[in-house]
Amino acid sequence: MPIYNLTVxxxxxxxxxxxxxxxxxVLRDELDLVGTKFxxxxxxxxxxxxxxxxxxxxxxxxxxxxxxxAKITTIEGxxxxxxxxxxxxxKEHDVPQCGxxxxxxxxxxxxxxxxxxxxxxxxxxxAMSGNLCRCASYNRIxxxxxxxxxKLS
Amino acid sequence: MKTTVKMTFSRxxxxxxxxxxxxxxLIGFNFLTACKEEVQPPVDIANLNFNDFNAYIQIADxxxxxxxxxxxxxGQGVKTAMPMLVAEELDVPWDHVFVxxxxxxxxxxxxxxxxxxxxxxxxxxxxxQTGATAKQMLINAAAAKWKINADEVTATGGIITSPSGEKxxxxxxxxxxxxxxxxxxxxxxxxxxxxxIGKDTLNVDLDNIVTGKPLYGxxxxxxxxxxxxxxxxxxxxxxxxxxxxxxxxxxxxxxDVIQFGDKIAVLGKNTWAAMKGKKALKANWxxxxxxxxxxxxxxxxxxxxxxxxxIRREDGDVxxxxxxxxxxxxxxxxxxxxxxxxxxxxNFYADVTEEKIHLAGPIQTPxxxxxxxxxxxxxxxxxxxxxxxxxxxxxxxxxxxxxVLEAAEISNKAKKPIKLIYSxxxxxxxxxxxxxxxxxxxxxLKDGKITGYKLKEAAINSNMYGLIPHFFPAGAxxxxxxxxxxxxxxxxxxxxxxxYTNFLAFAEQSFFDEVAESLNQxxxxxxxxxxxxxxxxxxxxxxxxxxxxxxxxxxxxxxxxWGSTSEGVYKGFSAYYSHNTHVAExxxxxxxxxxxxxxxxxxxxxxxxxxxxxxxNNQVVGGVLDGIGHAMYGDxxxxxxxxxxxxxxxYRLIRxxxxxxxxxxxxxxxxxxxxxxxxxxxxxxxxxxxxIKAATGKRLTKQPLLKYLTEAETQLKG
Numbered sequence: 048m049p050i051y052n053l054t055v056x057x058x059x060x061x062x063x064x065x066x067x068x069x070x071x072x073v074l075r076d077e078l079d080l081v082g083t084k085f086x087x088x089x090x091x092x093x094x095x096x097x098x099x100x101x102x103x104x105x106x107x108x109x110x111x112x113x114x115x116x117a118k119i120t121t122i123e124g125x126x127x128x129x130x131x132x133x134x135x136x137x138k139e140h141d142v143p144q145c146g147x148x149x150x151x152x153x154x155x156x157x158x159x160x161x162x163x164x165x166x167x168x169x170x171x172x173x174a175m176s177g178n179l180c181r182c183a184s185y186n187r188i189x190x191x192x193x194x195x196x197x198k199l200s
Numbered sequence: 201m202k203t204t205v206k207m208t209f210s211r212x213x214x215x216x217x218x219x220x221x222x223x224x225x226l227i228g229f230n231f232l233t234a235c236k237e238e239v240q241p242p243v244d245i246a247n248l249n250f251n252d253f254n255a256y257i258q259i260a261d262x263x264x265x266x267x268x269x270x271x272x273x274x275g276q277g278v279k280t281a282m283p284m285l286v287a288e289e290l291d292v293p294w295d296h297v298f299v300x301x302x303x304x305x306x307x308x309x310x311x312x313x314x315x316x317x318x319x320x321x322x323x324x325x326x327x328x329q330t331g332a333t334a335k336q337m338l339i340n341a342a343a344a345k346w347k348i349n350a351d352e353v354t355a356t357g358g359i360i361t362s363p364s365g366e367k368x369x370x371x372x373x374x375x376x377x378x379x380x381x382x383x384x385x386x387x388x389x390x391x392x393x394x395x396x397i398g399k400d401t402l403n404v405d406l407d408n409i410v411t412g413k414p415l416y417g418x419x420x421x422x423x424x425x426x427x428x429x430x431x432x433x434x435x436x437x438x439x440x441x442x443x444x445x446x447x448x449x450x451x452x453x454x455x456d457v458i459q460f461g462d463k464i465a466v467l468g469k470n471t472w473a474a475m476k477g478k479k480a481l482k483a484n485w486x487x488x489x490x491x492x493x494x495x496x497x498x499x500x501x502x503x504x505x506x507x508x509x510x511i512r513r514e515d516g517d518v519x520x521x522x523x524x525x526x527x528x529x530x531x532x533x534x535x536x537x538x539x540x541x542x543x544x545x546x547n548f549y550a551d552v553t554e555e556k557i558h559l560a561g562p563i564q565t566p567x568x569x570x571x572x573x574x575x576x577x578x579x580x581x582x583x584x585x586x587x588x589x590x591x592x593x594x595x596x597x598x599x600x601x602x603x604v605l606e607a608a609e610i611s612n613k614a615k616k617p618i619k620l621i622y623s624x625x626x627x628x629x630x631x632x633x634x635x636x637x638x639x640x641x642x643x644x645l646k647d648g649k650i651t652g653y654k655l656k657e658a659a660i661n662s663n664m665y666g667l668i669p670h671f672f673p674a675g676a677x678x679x680x681x682x683x684x685x686x687x688x689x690x691x692x693x694x695x696x697x698x699x700y701t702n703f704l705a706f707a708e709q710s711f712f713d714e715v716a717e718s719l720n721q722x723x724x725x726x727x728x729x730x731x732x733x734x735x736x737x738x739x740x741x742x743x744x745x746x747x748x749x750x751x752x753x754x755x756x757x758x759x760x761x762w763g764s765t766s767e768g769v770y771k772g773f774s775a776y777y778s779h780n781t782h783v784a785e786x787x788x789x790x791x792x793x794x795x796x797x798x799x800x801x802x803x804x805x806x807x808x809x810x811x812x813x814x815x816x817n818n819q820v821v822g823g824v825l826d827g828i829g830h831a832m833y834g835d836x837x838x839x840x841x842x843x844x845x846x847x848x849x850x851y852r853l854i855r856x857x858x859x860x861x862x863x864x865x866x867x868x869x870x871x872x873x874x875x876x877x878x879x880x881x882x883x884x885x886x887x888x889x890x891x892i893k894a895a896t897g898k899r900l901t902k903q904p905l906l907k908y909l910t911e912a913e914t915q916l917k918g
Contacts, residue, residue, distance in 0.1 A: 081412070084544070089849055144822055146415070177855075185859040
């Protein structure tokens with residue numbers, strides 16, 4: 048299998064993978080970065096959201112062969128110790144129920160707030176609507192994104 | 201409410217006797233083991249030494265405490281709330297507590313199940329007794345050290361104090377305490393003295409969740425593990441005829457292809473290889489009996505209209521009430537099947553060897569599932585070691601261990617440690633679905649009152665269970681008949697969050713709204729008047745309380761401004777008792793381009809003492825939104841045995857921009873806590889449907905509401 052040189056969370060990493068392997072499975076199965084979750088495999092649920100060059104992207108649809116020049120950031124990479132303002136807001140609002148989708152939610156929120164630090168309520172609701180939460184912790188996600196925006200602005 | 205609990209068993213027998221007394225859990229202490237990360241609770245109870253006699257609480261020399269949470273965590277919050285109960289009575293600061301998930305251990309624990317919203321209710325007394333007993337033993341040890349009477353010693357916050365002001369930490373007397381007799385009586389705190397119960401306590405896994413640490417079944421890995429994807433019959437009623445695995449075996453990273461029953465497992469180096477290998481299989485299927493929703497609809501309607509059902513409750517003279525009625529209202533309510541759609545697809549680790557069966561992953565019923573695996577593989581249940589992981593949702597799906605059996609069977613055949621992973625398509629189509637159900641409800645009205653009530657249920661595979669036939673309006677209407685019938689299908693069905701009541705509540709609460717309209721009465725007042733007929737405690741099968749129900753109805757109506765109007769806002773009311781908890785909800789909708797948008801929900805909840813307010817609020821808000829989402833959008837039908845949706849591109853779940861704000865008001869209470877994972881859900885659909893009626897004049901009797909609202913409009917225009 049071909050070897051790919053990836054930059055994940057600021058580190059250079061080599062993986063031996065089939066070219067069509069989605070980044071999601073490279074992260075989870077090869078690099079032991081399991082914070083990025085598998086939900087649907089077709090880009091509909093957002094559980095697998097990572098940042099590619101800072102932009103929130105579904106890792107289940109990205110082939111590893113296309114990523115050699117990309118800067119990949121996962122949930123494990125947005126802070127060393129859970130102190131990113133979005134993570135802090137998530138903790139302050141005790142957002143998760145089962146918690147499975149929350150890494151993807153946080154990755155969408157961090158990317159969104161980078162581009163819009165003073166979002167309106169409807170901008171938050173639209174920006175986050177691509178991420179499913181089966182426990183429906185949406186009220187708290189919304190509050191946490193708004194609180195994180197205040198922290199960041 | 202000072203509770204003295206007499207304990208009449210020896211220290212050695214504490215484990216077994218407390219299990220019997222509680223009917224719930226096996227509990228205990230392990231005073232000698234410090235709470236280091238690597239320390240596991242003792243596994244074999246027969247080999248425990250005198251001091252190492254139990255496995256629930258560990259206290260380190262420095263006073264830090266590890267509490268093992270026995271029940272599976274599916275997002276309902278018990279991994280936080282159950283240890284809170286122990287810590288409260290043990291009387292230690294919560295920030296000195298570490299919580300660890302216990303694995304399956306039938307010797308130490310009883311009822312390690314996440315189901316029916318029962319974890320807190322069943323274990324409320326047991327967990328508090330555990331903490332209180334440990335505290336008393338620590339006090340006794342300190343008193344012995346100081347050579348004074350234990351009555352003179354107090355303990356709080358992990359510190360034991362003598363009358364003269366001497367102090368000892370719990371960790372200082374742990375070893376001595378462990379050598380003492382288990383006290384016969386322990387005193388439980390009065391609710392006013394609670395320091396942890398009733399205080400917002402953050403989810404114990406919060407840090408790990410927001411930083412993406414391995415927690416869930418899907419994250420579980422072992423050296424040498426092979427990934428597995430399984431091809432199953434594409435429709436219920438299909439069987440495997442033959443297959444070719446030539447192309448599958450040619451996929452890079454595919455190790456092996458193994459048939460088991462009508463299924464084919466593809467083993468690979470990683471998930472992607474296994475999934476690709478599965479797609480490359482060429483299988484031929486033969487039809488057995490293929491069922492469709494169209495056929496089910498006819499059968500269920502026939503059961504409702506022309507067949508006799510099983511009488512589940514009968515009061516008074518129903519036929520007479522209907523014969524003498526001024527008016528009869530009769531409606532049929534219809535629901536689709538529903539998949540659970542846990543965000544974490546089904547998965548499990550299995551390593552079957554000659555020595556043991558090692559299982560790990562997300563399962564709501566570890567004990568029952570371990571027994572099933574042992575039976576399948578013709579092994580002893582004692583050979584099964586099952587580790588519980590945090591679960592990416594349950595909703596009832598993980599009560600069924602079908603995927604664990606698959607994993608065990610594959611590992612057994614492959615002679616390898618394997619990790620079975622469902623794709624979303626596998627998860628949605630090989631489900632244990634909420635059964636499609638129809639209700640026929642009729643009421644006889646005379647002189648402005650309801651004189652008789654008939655409810656008949658026709659369901660796929662099975663019917664309302666337990667005391668559901670005795671829920672409201674049983675006891676409130678003198679002439680009442682509850683009846684049920686079912687049709688046995690080959691489509692697998694089972695519990696789905698608030699089983700049966702998730703749709704029954706919609707039907708009933710929509711019906712009472714219509715009855716109120718017919719009688720020209722206010723919908724809230726009608727419910728309060730009916731509840732006036734109920735005598736609490738008169739019928740032991742009736743476990744809802746009229747007084748508690750009336751209170752939540754009044755609080756929801758008050759906080760939800762029932763009766764006041766504002767431009768463009770339409771309200772609907774609903775109230776329902778389930779899982780021992782009383783809930784009332786007011787839903788507000790606004791119409792946007794002809795589509796109803798739920799803009800706010802106000803809920804009042806009586807679940808007794810609220811153990812963890814932040815967690816409790818999260819459960820109710822989530823339950824309400826889940827109820828709205830599935831009532832509005834949840835559509836799942838079968839055509840020739842195949843489900844209509846396979847993934848989230850065609851199956852619609854509620855998303856943030858569609859959610860209302862949910863305000864939750866808990867009734868202050870000193871009563872023992874009741875269920876909370878489910879009861880917020882059942883009333884939601886009815887509240888929304890009643891609001892849609894207020895807004896559009898259309899009375900929707902079928903779910904999903906949005907689909908049938910559109911149909912109703914098309915018919916009107918046509």
